[in-house]
Amino acid sequence: MGLPLYQVDAFTKTPFCGNPAAVCVLPVFLESDQLQAIAQEMNLSETAFVVPTAAGFDLRWFTPVAEVDLCGHATLAAAHALWQHQGAVGDLLFHTRSGTLVARQAEDWIALDFPQQPVHSLEHPKLLETLTAALGISPVWLGQTASDLFVVLDNETLVQQLSPDFAQIATLPCRGVIVTALSHAQDYDFVSRFFAPQLGIPEDPVTGSAHCSLYPYWREHVAKETLVGYQASRRGGIVKVQGAGDRVILFGQAVTVLQGELLGLD
Incomplete structure (x- = not known):
C-alpha cells in the first residue's frame, strides 16, 4: 500500500x-x-x-x-x-x-x-562586497541571524526588482539571504525575498522561518504589535506575525x- x-x-x-x-x-x-x-x-x-x-x-x-x-x-x-x-x-x-x-x-x-531568531548588526567589509556584487546593489544595513544573512534595502521596489547572481550567493557562509525593505502599501508593513541556492532553492517563494527574524527587526522600526509581511517572489505570499516573548506567532x-x-x- x-x-x-x-x-x-x-x-x-x-x-x-x-x-x-x-x-x-x-x-x-x-x-x-x-x-x-x-x-x-x-x-x-x-x-x-x-x-x-x-x-x-x-x-x-x-x-x-x-x-x-x-x-x-x-x-x-x-x-x-x-x-x-x-x-x-x-x-x-x-x-x-x-x-x-x-x-x-x-x-x-x-x-x-x-x-524568534534575532538579527544582529554585522560588520564584515569582504562579505558586504560579495553581497553587493551578488545582489547588484549595496545594502543600507547588513545583519546576521542564527542561520541567515539579513540585508535591508532602501525601498520595496529595489527588493521586488532584484535579479541576483545565485552562483555568488551560494558561496556565502549561511543558510540563505533574507532581503527586505519597509513597505508603503496599505496592506503590508514590509516586503522580503529569500535566496538559498546553498540548499538547492535559488529563491524560496514564501519563507515562514525568515519571518522569525523579520518580525523582531521591523518591530523596532514600526510601531505595531502585529505586522504583515509580503514575500515578493513570483508566486508571492502573505505572513502575519505577532510577538510572544521570545517566540513569534506566524x-x-x-x-x-x-x-x-x-x-x-x-
Whole structure:
C-alpha cells in the first residue's frame, strides 16, 4: 500500500500561489537517505515528513538536497493536511530539531508558534562586497541571524526588482539571504525575498522561518504589535506575525492542490 502524500500551497488561500510543500505521513521515519530521495523526487523547496506519536507528531523537513532545522511553510502545510485530510483535531504539537512547535486554528488562518531568531548588526567589509556584487546593489544595513544573512534595502521596489547572481550567493557562509525593505502599501508593513541556492532553492517563494527574524527587526522600526509581511517572489505570499516573548506567532493560510499515494518503497 502507498503512503498518504499531499501537495499544499502555503501562505496563500489561492491555488498555485504561495509556497508549495509536499507532506508525507509515515508510520515511522524511513532512513534519512530514503527521505532525502523522496524530497529530491518531489523537487519542491521543502518536503515535510510527519509521524504520529502518543505526544503529537514528529516532524522533519527536507529540501531537494538537505535536511533543515526549521521550516515555516512546510509546517503550515503539514498542519493543514493533518486537519483537512487525516482527521486531526485541536492543537497540533510538532516535535522537531528546533523544539516543540504548536499549530492552532485561528478562524480561517493557521497560527504557528515558532522561536524568534534575532538579527544582529554585522560588520564584515569582504562579505558586504560579495553581497553587493551578488545582489547588484549595496545594502543600507547588513545583519546576521542564527542561520541567515539579513540585508535591508532602501525601498520595496529595489527588493521586488532584484535579479541576483545565485552562483555568488551560494558561496556565502549561511543558510540563505533574507532581503527586505519597509513597505508603503496599505496592506503590508514590509516586503522580503529569500535566496538559498546553498540548499538547492535559488529563491524560496514564501519563507515562514525568515519571518522569525523579520518580525523582531521591523518591530523596532514600526510601531505595531502585529505586522504583515509580503514575500515578493513570483508566486508571492502573505505572513502575519505577532510577538510572544521570545517566540513569534506566524499566521498563514493554505490550500491542497494534489492528493495521492507515495509508491515505490518496497
